[in-house]
Amino acid sequence: MDADRIKWNKRFESQDSFLGEHPSPFLAREIERIKSLVPGLNALDIACGEGRNSLFLARHGFKVTALDISDIGLAKGRNRAQTEGVNVEFLRVDLDGHIIKERYDLILNFNFLQRDLIPSEVASLNPGGLLLFDTIMASELLLQTHDPAYLLQPGELHRIFAALGGNILYSEESCSCDMPTARLLFRKKRATPFRPYPPAATP
Ligand SMILES: C[S@@+](CC[C@H](N)C(=O)[O-])C[C@H]1O[C@@H](n2cnc3c(N)ncnc32)[C@H](O)[C@@H]1O
Incomplete structure (x- = not known):
């Protein structure tokens, strides 16, 4: 939606680094577990903003595709990638109605x-692939400034992923601050190993 692009471009223009240069603490905390579990190194960063998490993954050896609607956010991500000498494919995409066509081993949301x-994020994971989700939940304070459609309800994230054919490896809600957050680490089911029908026993 063009309104989203304009709104986020303004935010990203307003400060050198609107969301900071460090990766999300959840991602930084989980990176070693992620590296030990992912079936491969193809990663997708959904709504990457200025690319703080995409760059972090690239530094950890992932081949990262990063999608966002804000050309300003993407340009800042590309500049940082160039300065750091890491490779991230930053693409301008409106995720509203978007269908993910490639397959990934790791997806960040x-x-x-x-x-x-x-559901499309989960469908585009390779078997055994991981999805990290971390976003804000509704609170009285946030409901004064945010559209409720963009805020999770308590228990909602866990409920959504519990129905999606995989394992929830970690799930947490932190409700004690002005910015309550739900975060979750999901692993898609691995392919069932092929078991040949046992041959008939020889007499
Ligand atoms: C709060 S920022 C999060 C950025 C990043 N994930 C992070 O945590 O650093 C939300 C991002 O969603 C992007 N966005 C909003 N609507 C979008 C849409 N329809 N399609 C693609 N990106 C969108 C914005 O441009 C912005 O970069």
């Missing part, structure tokens, strides 16, 4: 909520 995209 941080600080962005588009509920109808979640």
Whole structure:
């Protein structure tokens, strides 16, 4: 939606680094577990903003595709990637109605909520692939400034992923601050190993 692009471009223009240069603490905390579990190194960062998490993954050896609607956010991500000498494919995409066509071993969905995209994210994971989700939940304070459609309800993230054919390896809601957050680490089912029909026993 053009309104989203304009709104986020303004935000990203307003400061050198609107979301900071460090990766999400959840991603930084989980990176070693992620590296030990992922079936491969193809990663997708959904609504990557200025690319703080995409760059972090690239530094950890992932081949990263990063999608966002804001050309300003993407340009900042590309500049940082060039300065750091890492490779990230930053692409301008409107995720509203978007269908993910490629397959990935790891998907990040941080600080962005588009509920109808979640099944498509899971469908585009390779077997055994991981999805990290971390976004804000509704609170009285946030409901004064945010559209409720973009805020999770308590228990909602866990409920969505519990129905999606995999294992929830970690799930947490932190409700004690002005910015309550739900985060979750999901692993798609691995392919069932092929078991040949046992041959008939020889007499
Ligand atoms: C709060 S920022 C999160 C950025 C990043 N995930 C992070 O945590 O650093 C939300 C991002 O969603 C992007 N966005 C909003 N609507 C979008 C849409 N329809 N399609 C693609 N990106 C969108 C914005 O441009 C912005 O970069």
